[in-house]
Amino acid sequence: MRTTETLYLLQLRNSKGSAKMVPDSHPSEELEETSPEYLEHSIWPFLIAMAVGAAMVGLFLLVKGVVYPAALLLMLSFGAVLGGFLYSDTRHWRSAVSKSLGKVETGGVLGPFPVDINLTVQLIILTEILLFGGAFAMYFAIRVQFPSWPPAGAPILDETIAKVQTLILISSSILVEWAIWQLKRGNQQRFRIGMVGTTILASLFPILQFGFEWPHLIFDKILTPASGFFGATFFLLTGIHGAHVVAGVIAYLYTDSRAFMGQYSPKNYGFAEATSTYWHFVHIIWLLLFALLWQGSRIIG
Amino acid sequence: MAREQNHRLKLEDFGPFVIFTALYAAGTLGLPEIHLFAYQVKVGEIPSAFVAMFGYPAVFGLTLGQFIANLGVEASPVAMLSPVVSFIGLVVIYRLRKASVLAGCVAYIILTSAWLTYLLPITEGVSTTAAASSAFLGQTIAVLIGYGGYVIASRIRASLGATAEGQQTTQ
Numbered sequence A: 001m002r003t004t005e006t007l008y009l010l011q012l013r014n015s016k017g018s019a020k021m022v023p024d025s026h027p028s029e030e031l032e033e034t035s036p037e038y039l040e041h042s043i044w045p046f047l048i049a050m051a052v053g054a055a056m057v058g059l060f061l062l063v064k065g066v067v068y069p070a071a072l073l074l075m076l077s078f079g080a081v082l083g084g085f086l087y088s089d090t091r092h093w094r095s096a097v098s099k100s101l102g103k104v105e106t107g108g109v110l111g112p113f114p115v116d117i118n119l120t121v122q123l124i125i126l127t128e129i130l131l132f133g134g135a136f137a138m139y140f141a142i143r144v145q146f147p148s149w150p151p152a153g154a155p156i157l158d159e160t161i162a163k164v165q166t167l168i169l170i171s172s173s174i175l176v177e178w179a180i181w182q183l184k185r186g187n188q189q190r191f192r193i194g195m196v197g198t199t200i201l202a203s204l205f206p207i208l209q210f211g212f213e214w215p216h217l218i219f220d221k222i223l224t225p226a227s228g229f230f231g232a233t234f235f236l237l238t239g240i241h242g243a244h245v246v247a248g249v250i251a252y253l254y255t256d257s258r259a260f261m262g263q264y265s266p267k268n269y270g271f272a273e274a275t276s277t278y279w280h281f282v283h284i285i286w287l288l289l290f291a292l293l294w295q296g297s298r299i300i301g
Numbered sequence B: 001m002a003r004e005q006n007h008r009l010k011l012e013d014f015g016p017f018v019i020f021t022a023l024y025a026a027g028t029l030g031l032p033e034i035h036l037f038a039y040q041v042k043v044g045e046i047p048s049a050f051v052a053m054f055g056y057p058a059v060f061g062l063t064l065g066q067f068i069a070n071l072g073v074e075a076s077p078v079a080m081l082s083p084v085v086s087f088i089g090l091v092v093i094y095r096l097r098k099a100s101v102l103a104g105c106v107a108y109i110i111l112t113s114a115w116l117t118y119l120l121p122i123t124e125g126v127s128t129t130a131a132a133s134s135a136f137l138g139q140t141i142a143v144l145i146g147y148g149g150y151v152i153a154s155r156i157r158a159s160l161g162a163t164a165e166g167q168q169t170t171q
Helices: A004-014 A027-034 A044-064 A068-090 A093-101 A117-143 A160-184 A188-219 A229-260 A270-298 B011-029 B043-054 B056-071 B077-095 B101-123 B128-170
Strands: B034-036 B039-041
Touching: A044 A068, A117 A229, A117 A270, A117 B011, A160 A188, A160 A270, A160 B011, A188 A229, A188 A270, A229 A270, A270 B011, A270 B056, B011 B043, B011 B056, B039 B128, B043 B056, B043 B077, B043 B101, B043 B128, B056 B077, B077 B101, B101 B128
Parallel strands: none
Antiparallel strands: B034 B039
16 A cells, blocks of 8 residues: 555656645546556565465464474565565655655645545455454354353453453544544644544553453463463454554554644545544454453353 | 434444444443343443434444343343344434434333333343333433433534634634
């Protein structure tokens, strides 16, 4: 996914340094006129695909305990390729932004986003529904095999941290909606405050999960991934969700950085709204997890 | 943050939808239970009146929230039909919003209480009389608290709108 900054940089290159604001025209027209090489002739998609394959092979070898050095090397190769891609993609952002974009004029549009952000978000949400749908199907398929749930010997989980996490997610969802509402009214300062507040709240969630709850469960031997079906499903589901929360925090950090560069306006807030939509989805998944793993785990059938 | 009263849902409605889902589900599961005879007063029922302000995102959100909340409690399969009844009641509140939100809330209370009167003897084993009285009382308390909040929010919203109009006139 290319951002407006990168697109603008390419236009800068093609126009040999003549800095002009990108007109509000159709994205595909811009791409065709200014950077035909934009979507083609890039080695990175191929390299990333190969690196993902290598990482998967490496992970398999690692899990199976076969040839540790080779496994680690394969997995590190993925990191190297990813790092190279991120570097090549972002190295000009700062100069491009500072030289050309600056702050968006009131009522102005920063520039065409190369793809339909709404469609992108809808596709992401669709893939996430498939992922979590599969995970919940697994949970129910295992659960119906037992006469009672949680199975005999499984602990009753303490809800305190889970309740705090739920409160955090509700607060962050309300705050980000408020922030975007303020942006639509043209109040940049309140928008930034709201976004930073949301990011802080969002970052508390993985801190509580990976810094407190998981260590408490694992190291105090209350529940581990090897504790049987309940432990395995618990850590798998909360782990997948936690990874998505971390991704959401990263997306918020990026959104915040763009907010402080003045790249959003009452007419240009698509990326911020896309981030919030993703976050809301993560939130709704958490509600299901909370109901099934904590509340539902108290039910002895 | 109130949305346009438009039936067509958009991506920006996803936020209010999830927030209302969370308010119902977390309000019911996360907060301490308030028992009134056989019936639990659901804190999640309180935002029902706000359907008149936020429209269908709130209707769908509260319905899904009730479904999620029911997943987390021990209840018979017939209890999983409760969200359907609530959905109908919430649509009634929304449809009556221009005539009277209070009338919509009363209709919602009657509809959901009638359902609970049927449901509670099955799930809790209480008598029909006890079920009817506790359900009606519990729903009335929860929904009317929410209605009070709705009235306050409407007035704040109206005053904010008047302030904004005043500022535009001055400029």
